[in-house]
Amino acid sequence: MRCVGVFVCVFMVWAGLLSAQGISDAEMERWQALTQRVEAAVDDEDTTSETLDALRLELVSYREQFDEAKDVNATRIASLREQIAQLGDPPTEEDAAPEAEEVAQKRSELEEQLATLLAPVQVTESAYTSADGLIEEIDAELRDRQTEALFEVVGSPLNPVHWATGLEALKNAFSGLWVHVTPDEAEQRAKTLQRKLPVILLSVIIGLVLLFRGRRWSKRFIQQVRNSTSRGLSIWQFVISLMRIVVPFFGLSLLTYAAHQTGYLGDLGEQLIVVIPTWGAVMLGFRWVSEQAFAREEEVALIKLQKSERAEARFLIGGITLFLVIGGILQQIIILDGGDNLTRSVVSFPFNLVIAYGLFRIGRLLRQYNNDTAVDEEGSPRASTINRLVRSLGLASIVVAIAAPLLQAAGYYNASSALLFPTILTLIVLGLVLALQRFGADVYGAITGQGAQAREALVPILIGMALLLMVLPVLALVWGARVSDLTEIWAAFKRGFAVGDSRISPTDFITFAAIFTVGYLATRLTQGVLKTNVLPKTGIDKGGQNAVVSGVGYVGIFLAALAAITGAGIDLSSLAIVAGALSVGIGFGLQNIVSNFVSGIILLIERPISEGDWIEVSNGQMGYVRDISVRSTRIETFDRTDVIVPNADLVSGTVTNYTRGNTLGRLIVQVGVAYGSDTRKVEKILQEIANAHPMALANPAPSVLFLNFGASSLDFEIRIFLRDVNWIMVVKNDVNHEIAKRFMEEGIEIPFAQQDVWLRNPEALRGEPKTNQENNTTKASEAALQDAAKGATPDDSEGEGDR
Known part of the structure; x- marks a missing residue:
């Protein structure tokens, strides 16, 4: 107690x-x-x-x-x-002073x-x-x-003992579809039927017309649209093709309404008539997906097979759908009558066997799919994602088509049903995803004006990925997941995940994304206003303007991220230790990137180089600076190629800036004249040429120097300070042309390199006969060479001869 x-x-x-x-x-x-x-x-x-x-x-x-x-x-x-x-x-026992009261x-x-x-x-x-x-x-x-x-085991449908039981149960179930009345009640029902007969007949006639003529009307309508317009044709075809589902479904609903109005359906029949439109919608939907995936026109078909193979696939899907609907209606009748799994297995086995055979044939067709147009580096075809997916689905269909009937024959009815029908529904759902993805691509192509080429763009791929994410819950339900399982996953998703002592939920993430997006757009807008309206009106040079715009961008993005984290209520203090440890590893692994980033900030602040400057880096690359980012700088060389230079090389290396501060520069032109030329006259002519060029500065004035006596010429040098060094090559070209012209007019020779060749025995080239003295000299030389080869000198040989 x-x-x-x-x-x-x-x-x-x-x-x-x-x-x-x-x-x-x-x-x-x-x-x-x-x-x-x-x-x-x-x-x-x-x-x-x-x-x-x-x-x-x-x-x-x-x-x-x-x-x-x-x-x-x-x-x-x-x-x-x-x-x-x-x-x-609070103070501890070791503290001398107590806490204030x-x-x-x-x-x-x-x-x-x-x-x-x-x-x-x-x-x-x-x-x-x-x-x-x-x-x-x-x-x-x-x-x-x-x-x-x-994994419940029921009786095998192949056992003849169970056939009579199943057929008897099915017969009893069918008997419950109709109401059993007395003669007096039958007369009263006949009068009621006679009163409602016009409405019933009208519903039956309209329903039959819509059911059997609706598809032809939709085809004719599509043909008229195709002949009348070409813009957005695929979109209109997709929209109008939905009439093949809507119109027959409406006709089937009218037939169901007419059957209900007769009053002759029993309780079981009334319950069954409610689900018949659903089964009809399933049949129409399956057939529509097959016509989209395996269309008659090759350019419209989603699965590119041969024309005969596409026709076979449509026929097989139609047959599977028909037997699936008939078997499903029979199953529903047995379920409503309270039949057990054994009865359902016996009745459904022939239908499931035919369905499995059709699935096997479709699997073989999908295994033959090959629409690879991309090739690898060696030139061989490269398997695409859609190609691998279709072939994998074909293999899975073949395996299921073999395994499902065997399981049902062994008595595993539930396992067979849980394997066969989800496979068919998965194929249909994926076909629907392909159709919707194609429709989204066509809409995107119509909006952007790309037309059919938009199907190969990135946006349609993203649309397909989004559709796959959307149908994942549907596929989970198809394969046996309960609705409560999905709601539990969604509840866990809404609760978020823990990061340290904080919990980040989808709401926090959306808040973070919204605040950061607003901050990012505000930063870009500010940069645009500064770049186009504010900074051009100041006295800041172009490089300084770019530095200000880049700095505002970095600061704005940092503040936007900080505001987003604060607004979302994310507490990152618990991650400080982890972030510190990661920063050490990142520092070692990304030290070059960090170094380039810091160097980029230094370049933007100190601005030793700016966009438009003509520079030469330590590795010999020369050109104009076109862009300075946080990691690298892009230089455009004189042959119009881009060179990416890491910022760290610009900060730590030697950089020659030819146009920093001003565009003044000096041009040096060297020229040589022949020996014997009047050097004073040459100097005067070169001085006149230098002073006459319009790009030459008067202060400091051009100068001409007589440098030295060369091997083949008297060497002079012209030194000209130019107003704009960017024109150095043009000026040099003009000066050289003028020198050649003036020297020719004045008779001054520009020498070329000369060398004297001395021949020791020119008579050998002329073929003259040798004299006796030359012959004796030649023989003596040959004897001396022979004695040297034997190790004796010519003096030794002569001495021995004297003795």
């Missing part, structure tokens, strides 16, 4: 605290009762899955309430913690208020954790039951 009393007291305190935060006592009592019912239901094996789903919905509702209650008074709690932090750490009293009051506000938050967090745990238990139980049902 004492424990019960303690529990009651704790519960009352808990309820009181939560009540203060907006959760009433009655609500807490219902929560306690719900937890007890959930625990009992989870422990009871006889609890149905529908009951567990209902209890789960209630738990989710309470969990959302607790999640919202956790944030109550969050601002006040943060304020109290900040005030306590401002008081400093006013500070200690204030600290006690703040801590008491904080504890009062934290108590309901902590209790709410505990309740939230409890609700979350119970939801996980229910999900685990439902998944276990789903797995058990998937």
